[in-house]
Amino acid sequence: MSDKTNTEKAYRLLREDIVSGRLAPDLKLKIEMLRQRYSLGASPIREALARLSGEHLVTLEGQRGCQVAPMSINDAHDIGRMRKMIEAEALRLAIPAGNQSWEDTVITSFHRLERVERRSDQGVDDLAEWEILNGRFHQALVSACGSPWLLRIRSLLFDQHERYRRLSRMRTVLTRDINEEHRRLMEAALDRDAEEAVKIIEVHVERTTDAVVDALQQNSDMAVSLVAS
Amino acid sequence: MSDKTNTEKAYRLLREDIVSGRLAPDLKLKIEMLRQRYSLGASPIREALARLSGEHLVTLEGQRGCQVAPMSINDAHDIGRMRKMIEAEALRLAIPAGNQSWEDTVITSFHRLERVERRSDQGVDDLAEWEILNGRFHQALVSACGSPWLLRIRSLLFDQHERYRRLSRMRTVLTRDINEEHRRLMEAALDRDAEEAVKIIEVHVERTTDAVVDALQQNSDMAVSLVAS
DNA sequence: GCCTATTAAAATATCGATATTTTTAACTGT
DNA sequence: ACAGTTAAAAATATCGATATTTTAATAGGC
Incomplete structure (x- = not known):
């Protein structure tokens, strides 16, 4: 792939899974689960989630992790x-x-x-x-x-x-x-x-x-x- | 302050410094420099930068760190x-x-x-x-x-x-x-x-x-x- | 039975150390 | 002097371990 870094890879994969619906709205996004799903470390995943929260594709609450943004x-x-x-x-x-x-x-x-x-x-x-x-x-x-x-x-x-x-x-x-x-x-x-x-x-x-x-x-x-x- | 986590603190401080102009446009944002400026660890700062890149307040290039978003x-x-x-x-x-x-x-x-x-x-x-x-x-x-x-x-x-x-x-x-x-x-x-x-x-x-x-x-x-x- | 307090488990947040990559500096031969 | 090469330094990216917080489970009191 053309991902320079693992953070970019995590970002791309997560984004695609959220937009496509493979990760359902409101789903709790636990680090450990994503770590295994993508075979990546925790740091790149956390950074990708932070970026996605800026785009309102995930919600992010301090000390309580994140979820796929809700749909209604x-x-x-x-x-x-x-x-x-x-x-x-x-x-x-x-x-x-x-x-x-x-x-x-x-x-x-x-x-x-x-x-x-x-x-x-x-x-x-x-x-x-x-x-x-x-x-x-x-x-x-x-x-x-x-x-x-x-x-x-x-x-x-x-x-x-x-x-x-x-x-x-x-x-x-x-x-x-x-x-x-x-x-x-x-x-x-x-x-x-x-x-x-x-x-x-x-x-x-x-x-x-x-x-x-x-x-x-x-x-x-x-x-x-x-x-x- | 009401920051639950250090990431939120880093996010708030960085955002304020960028919007106010204390961190000039195009300035290279080196982790070590920010670590000292805010007395925070590298991880929270990296996550805050990722979030700010989602809001177009910093630009972010893989393997080459980030800069304050340019102004023109x-x-x-x-x-x-x-x-x-x-x-x-x-x-x-x-x-x-x-x-x-x-x-x-x-x-x-x-x-x-x-x-x-x-x-x-x-x-x-x-x-x-x-x-x-x-x-x-x-x-x-x-x-x-x-x-x-x-x-x-x-x-x-x-x-x-x-x-x-x-x-x-x-x-x-x-x-x-x-x-x-x-x-x-x-x-x-x-x-x-x-x-x-x-x-x-x-x-x-x-x-x-x-x-x-x-x-x-x-x-x-x-x-x-x-x-x- | 139901609420509250306590504890155990799980999950998040963060640090410090290491691996990788980029940038800088020094060097070599022409 | 200069282009190209290599070595050293600096910066980024990432891992693994630990501290902190939340959540779940459980026990005790009313």
Whole structure:
């Protein structure tokens, strides 16, 4: 791997396990357990956890260790609303400012994403790949916005949203033509029609949020019915 | 102090020293130096640095330690613009939503701030106090917005802006009637006039950014002339 | 039975020592 | 003088051991 240090390795592995849901929300993250899971020492793991707490992927309480950051329907709505606002603003700035190499990156990342989205037999491995390519496409669209802080905040919200997105993705793939949404987004961007692109991204994010909330609601209904039975 | 652990203490002290400028931008943060500065062990300091890197107050490169995050005129503009946008949105949500206890907090924090701002003989200690009370007042105004993520992002940008603000504050106090700006902000909020409050906060943030950029420009001119001489 | 106090176990936080890597300094031959 | 090489010093990263705190278990009193 390309990790210079064990701290970076721990950071990368932990992050991936949290965002993907392999480490469930609210799970107590005991050092000893993580030490064994990743075959790393305690120090690198502690530092990785400290870093992740700065990104709000883990909560950290003095003398009481840490947990995977909680997830909730309210939080899903909140993140969705914020992401919608920030993505829209970034597009408004990026689309008029994009140059030739921006166009190239948008087109390339779209086509790489499309290849996976159009594939008929999507296995579990493809989903991990889809997340990466989807992230790159959205990143490419806003990359020309000229504001490092806007990009940073966008990236933060995108990653948080991804955690929720993964919950509902299996169903989403069946009921939504995401590739079509992405195509229209790319076309509006290349036509330099910022307001059209903003409308599309807003609906895009809203739909994702709705799907996530549906999935969460179903889960919590399940939990309730299990407790009741 | 109320630090449960040494890591928290290191985090608090380091953060304060970076935001206040006592640790200059780009300064190499060597563990041994910090160990002596704060009389703490290496582990708590390393963890505090990892956390601060998550907040973009220090940069962190594998095997090569860390530095205080750089400052630049471009960055000042960027943060100012983002902060303006986020504060405005937060006020738009908070003002219609605020209840009685929100009003109380706004009024109380305003008066505590005013007491310091109206004091004729402002010493160095007062400036540290002013920063705290100013932060609490702005925090109080938006606290009712109902969006934890909006508040989090606002707080991040506010703190980053504070780093820059401190550069220009000495002069700002002389040329701007900040207390008057704060008073008008509070009155618009209590009148539930969100759009008026947004206008005021936008100008408020813009003026701060302009003052900061002026100060930075002057500094970099100085640096150039020193090199030239 | 239930609450509280005491103790045992587990987990976190932190130190000191060591291994690794980077940076600095000295050296060599051209 | 200078580029390239090597050795020494400094700094970072990491481990293992220990101290401290929290959590769990247990026993005693009401």
